[in-house]
Amino acid sequence: MTDRWQLARLAPLPLRLIVGFGFVEHGLAKLARGPDSFSHILHALGMPFPGLLASATILVELLGGVMMLAGLYLSLASVPMAVVLLVAIFTVHLPNGFSSIKLQAVTAAGPQFGQPGYETDLLYLACLAALIALGPGPLSLEAVLRRKARP
Numbered sequence: 001m002t003d004r005w006q007l008a009r010l011a012p013l014p015l016r017l018i019v020g021f022g023f024v025e026h027g028l029a030k031l032a033r034g035p036d037s038f039s040h041i042l043h044a045l046g047m048p049f050p051g052l053l054a055s056a057t058i059l060v061e062l063l064g065g066v067m068m069l070a071g072l073y074l075s076l077a078s079v080p081m082a083v084v085l086l087v088a089i090f091t092v093h094l095p096n097g098f099s100s101i102k103l104q105a106v107t108a109a110g111p112q113f114g115q116p117g118y119e120t121d122l123l124y125l126a127c128l129a130a131l132i133a134l135g136p137g138p139l140s141l142e143a144v145l146r147r148k149a150r151p
Contacts, residue, residue: 012071012137015127020068022124023081027061030054045091060084068131071140078128085121085128093118 030038035054042050060080067077093116096102102114136142 009138012131012134013139015131015134016068016071016074016136016140019081019124019127019131020065020070023061023065023068025065027058027065030058030061047091057084071136072142072145074131074136074142078132082125082128085124089118089121093121 035051035058038058039050039054042053047053061084064077064081064084067073068081096115097117098119100116100119102116103111104114105112
């Protein structure tokens with residue numbers, strides 16, 4: 001049982017890595033296209049203050065993702081990250097149903113997919129909830145800071 005507990009202590013690491021990488025990747029993609037491009041999308045969705053929301057979303061994705069990767073202040077970072085996911089669910093993905101993969105056809109050019117549903121957003125939310133409950137784990141910057149703070 002001790003070996004299993006030692007392994008279980010590392011469970012937050014893969015969760016942090018996939019959530020952190022995913023958020024950073026989405027933030028960098030928005031930044032590469034330009035915040036104005038994302039702002040126009042938010043405007044088309046009828047969101048208030050699209051320029052401010054575009055910048056805030058990019059900041060949350062980048063900073064929150066880096067905090068996840070580092071394992072630093074996960075509970076604090078998780079709240080705005082969860083808000084971004086919930087907004088995405090209710091403004092974009094909900095009408096597309098649950099499934100994130102919608103194979104519509106296979107053509108000579110390859111597989112053709114439809115719009116993704118809210119499945120992936122729910123998986124990210126579940127990971128954030130698990131990380132809040134588990135903490136960042138021993139392989140995190142937060143754990144290093146805690147060890148240094150002990151007398």
